Amino acid sequence: MMSYVDEVIERVIKENPSEPEFHQAVREVLNSLRPVVAENEAAFRRDAVLERLVNPERQIKFRVPWIDDAGQVHVNTGYRVQFSSAIGPYKGGLRLHPSVNLGIIKFLGFEQIFKNSLTGLPIGGGKGGSDFDPKGKSDREVMAFCQSFMSELCKYIGADTDIPAGDIGTGAREIGYMFGEYKKLRGLFEGVLTGKGLSYGGSLARTEATGYGLLYIVEEMLKCHGHDIAGKTVTVSGAGNVAIYAIEKAGQLGAKAVTCSDSDGWVYDPDGIDVQALKEIKEKNRQRLTEYRKYRPQSEYREGRGVWSVPCDIALPCATQNELTAEDAKTLIANGVIAVAEGANMPATSEAAALLQANGVLYLPGKASNAGGVATSGLEMSQNSERLHWSFDEVDAQLRTIMVDLYHHIDDAAKRYGREGNYVDGANIAGFEKVFDAMSMQGIV
Numbered sequence: 001m002m003s004y005v006d007e008v009i010e011r012v013i014k015e016n017p018s019e020p021e022f023h024q025a026v027r028e029v030l031n032s033l034r035p036v037v038a039e040n041e042a043a044f045r046r047d048a049v050l051e052r053l054v055n056p057e058r059q060i061k062f063r064v065p066w067i068d069d070a071g072q073v074h075v076n077t078g079y080r081v082q083f084s085s086a087i088g089p090y091k092g093g094l095r096l097h098p099s100v101n102l103g104i105i106k107f108l109g110f111e112q113i114f115k116n117s118l119t120g121l122p123i124g125g126g127k128g129g130s131d132f133d134p135k136g137k138s139d140r141e142v143m144a145f146c147q148s149f150m151s152e153l154c155k156y157i158g159a160d161t162d163i164p165a166g167d168i169g170t171g172a173r174e175i176g177y178m179f180g181e182y183k184k185l186r187g188l189f190e191g192v193l194t195g196k197g198l199s200y201g202g203s204l205a206r207t208e209a210t211g212y213g214l215l216y217i218v219e220e221m222l223k224c225h226g227h228d229i230a231g232k233t234v235t236v237s238g239a240g241n242v243a244i245y246a247i248e249k250a251g252q253l254g255a256k257a258v259t260c261s262d263s264d265g266w267v268y269d270p271d272g273i274d275v276q277a278l279k280e281i282k283e284k285n286r287q288r289l290t291e292y293r294k295y296r297p298q299s300e301y302r303e304g305r306g307v308w309s310v311p312c313d314i315a316l317p318c319a320t321q322n323e324l325t326a327e328d329a330k331t332l333i334a335n336g337v338i339a340v341a342e343g344a345n346m347p348a349t350s351e352a353a354a355l356l357q358a359n360g361v362l363y364l365p366g367k368a369s370n371a372g373g374v375a376t377s378g379l380e381m382s383q384n385s386e387r388l389h390w391s392f393d394e395v396d397a398q399l400r401t402i403m404v405d406l407y408h409h410i411d412d413a414a415k416r417y418g419r420e421g422n423y424v425d426g427a428n429i430a431g432f433e434k435v436f437d438a439m440s441m442q443g444i445v
């Protein structure tokens, strides 16, 4: 007889055709759970535990019409997938990128269940977004889209129901427009979104949290394996929220980040990326990375991909899914990489991840290493609930503690199942255990 895990993987592929990223995420998690399921396979099968895990509680798809500056009407598609509320209200970001479709949102929402569980905070898993592309749009066009998007989404979310946040293409500007529209339509000033501006309920250190958290967990992992992060050379992909603050924290910890990239090209700056220049280009002026050489003439800009060809000790993919291929993994290994930690969600292909692990590279999957963002969103929710505002140092200290604890939590889970050093299995198992425990106690819902 086919194992229960294989049966469910097969069903997911059959019932969700044309969703390869979702298949990839489910396969990875369920493969890790094999030893857990094997301990009690009959009961798992009887209670349809895995079917309940891989089927979202609810998925919402809606029309988003908006008018551009020339008077032309556009129609985009909006999504919100409310995946699991086993341990808390749904929580996860909103991605605005032309590549967005239901399968992408489902993969992200599925990953989010385990990530949120690993933070130790009471937050369930969800994700949303749209195929709208904010790039090249005026502020008014972005506002028109965000207001239209929220006019529908507001029916399904709330501070105790579902609390979206930012993701690719959704930064402070977009969150602000969405929050304003929610408040107007619902008549509620409540913490319904995280990543808000500081003047209206946002948390200090939320902007920095994903990148900083990534470096905190890498530092801890390296320390536990006898390495010091100071003096290490780091390659980073992406030039958005996660990449910028990963580069900044790497520098603060004495390491040197020498690359960054966007979807057109990449920068190599052997003296270390100038993070102030990067912030000015990306956060303030919303320009392309071709501008970087104006600030740092000694740096190199190349079109296309190439970040992973630069020799490094630590590689941090911080752009998007499946951006680090098997070929890239081979190059990194040949160049002596010690650690690869994912700032983005699922940036390494399955083949790349397997190669890194088989070659003894310390490899942290995104659901563990980028959990600092959602963890700090959880801290923003706490501050909103108690109507208080914590200091930067207080939030940052809590973030660091969460990431260090998370590392030991996944390390312990891997050891318990004889998979020492396999942080993919450790993260999936540890994330699942809490969710399963909560599901078991809440009946068949």
Ligand code: NDP
Pocket: 166, 167, 168, 169, 170, 210, 238, 239, 240, 241, 242, 243, 261, 262, 263, 264, 318, 319, 320, 321, 343, 344, 345, 370, 371, 373, 374
């Ligand atoms: P941003 O939109 O701020 O930045 C994304 C960066 O990645 C940009 O430089 C963008 O380049 C590049 N990028 C995006 N898509 C592609 C693509 N298809 N090919 C090449 N480059 C691409 O997003 P974030 O920094 O917030 O998110 C980056 C990753 O981190 C995502 O996987 C996200 O899900 C994940 N993440 C984010 C968290 C957060 O708190 N923001 C929390 C946890 C995970 P360009 O501008 O040219 O498109």
